[in-house]
């Protein structure tokens with residue numbers, strides 16, 4: 451009875467004194483919060499797409515990131531508010547992000563964080579699925595690009611069609627000369643987010659976009675003589691180029707082979723090209739695809755020289771496109787640089803390379819969580835992502851992804867969660883049987899993934915996160931139901 455009276459008195463005082471209201475609130479641990487909400491650790495782990503051991507560790511921790519705490523509180527149905535009290539003053543809510551808030555405005559509940567997560571323990575708290583771009587790994591490729599620029603005297607442009615995650619452009623910019631594009635939107639992104647030299651190319655420019663394309667680019671490259679004739683006058687003084695197609699295949703896939711039968715990619719005929727050479731300053735040749743064979747590249751270049759030598763001598767620049775795997779371990783960089791330099795000197799041209807894959811290979815993973823396990827003759831694990839929606843090229847090229855560490859006695863087929871029967875990332879070995887909530891890293895998820903992701907089955911689009919040089923992980927972009935709705939009408 452006495453306690454009830456004291457509590458009543460506190461409640462009455464709290465109505466008048468906000469300081470008392472804050473102090474009078476019950477003090478609960480995270481575990482208390484969870485139990486009060488009627489959740490088990492397993493349920494919370496599922497909701498947060500982490501392992502149950504992560505929840506257990508979290509509940510024992512006395513110190514943690516606000517973002518982690520916020521996520522936990524939201525997952526038990528609450529909202530985190532930070533309140534500071536000062537003697538003689540009303541309490542204030544703290545906005546740790548420092549953003550401008552209107553008076554009385556609540557911070558919206560958010561699953562996403564922009565605060566860095568300082569080490570790998572916290573990485574487990576970023577919800578899956580997410581792409582994770584590793585800046586130190588990116589730098590390894592960029593340092594090779596630096597070597598090639600210096601030793602071969604070439605300029606290197608990032609092919610945005612492969613990789614356009616602009617939140618890491620700050621890291622790439624010092625090591626590349628600019629970007630090349632395949633559309634108005636890409637050329638604009640290159641100009642606005644990367645800078646440097648901005649090349650515009652498209653298989654076909656449309657009348658309504660040509661002025662904007664020209665406004666954003668430094669050079670414009672036409673795919674055909676008819677496009678050159680139609681649009682050259684719009685380009686004014688800006689250097690103009692034409693795509694050539696020597697008809698030689700350096701690609702393992704017919705689908706990605708510009709030399710395939712009846713190809714629409716570039717002009718093949720030296721006589722026709724010679725007839726417009728006065729109207730162009732340079733050419734672009736992109737006939738490699740994941741070509742790690744230097745001899746094959748060398749032979750292609752020799753054929754280009756044989757076929758178009760007279761034309762090359764009248765030009766200022768030649769772009770040799772992308773598709774050359776020169777950042778792969780063991781690629782003969784010395785010979786590559788020497789060959790490029792010799793090509794440039796022989797024809798008196800500035801050579802450009804346009805790597806996509808070579809710039810970002812082995813830099814990015816797709817982080818996913820196991821949602822279900824089963825056995826149908828093979829052990830299966832269904833994860834919270836999809837090849838079709840998030841790593842489309844696996845399907846297009848009928849490839850499988852490198853998954854996990856690749857070692858262990860337990861072999862699983864890792865499957866996507868869309869309704870497509872063949873939505874399968876590949877098979878991988880694990881040291882112990884997979885459990886619901888386990889995290890898996892799917893490798894080589896940098897090139898042609900984020901630029902191709904889609905909303906098939908309406909499944910959650912992976913966030914984009916970046917591992918910084920100090921090991922911290924930062925979520926740069928999250929996608930929500932609103933993005934899904936906004937992509938349709």
Ligand SMILES: Cc1ncc(COP(=O)(O)O)c(C=O)c1O
Pocket residue numbers: 609611612630651736738739740771772773774804805806807808897
């Ligand atoms: C014209 C052009 N340049 C560059 C690239 C980038 O190629 P990769 O990502 O294989 O290096 C492509 C890819 O299709 C391309 O078509």
